[in-house]
Amino acid sequence: xxxxxxxxxxxxxxxxxxxxxxxxxxxxxxxxxxxxxxxxxxxxxxxxxxxxxxxxxxxxxxxxxxxxxx
Numbered sequence: 001x002x003x004x005x006x007x008x009x010x011x012x013x014x015x016x017x018x019x020x021x022x023x024x025x026x027x028x029x030x031x032x033x034x035x036x037x038x039x040x041x042x043x044x045x046x047x048x049x050x051x052x053x054x055x056x057x058x059x060x061x062x063x064x065x066x067x068x069x070x
Contacts, residue, residue: 001029008033010042011049015056 001021005011008019008031020032037045 003029003031006031009037009045011045012053015049015052017049017052 002016002018003021005013005015005017005019007013011017011019020035021029022032023029
C-alpha cells in the first residue's frame with residue numbers, strides 16, 4: 001500500500017512509498033517490517049527511492065520558482 005515512510009526498509013522518512021502493511025479492525029495500518037529483503041529487492045527499492053526523491057525535489061524547486069514570481 002502506498003503510505004508515508006517511517007524509515008522502514010531504508011526508505012527515506014516522509015516519502016510516500018509502497019510497503020507491505022497490516023490493517024487492523026479499526027482500519028489503522030502498520031508497515032510490516034520483518035520481511036526478508038534480497039539483494040535484488042534492495043537494489044530495486046534503492047532505485048525507486050532515488051527516483052521518488054528526484055521527482056519530489058524537482059517539484060519543490062518548481063514550486064519555489066513559482067512562489068518567487070508571484
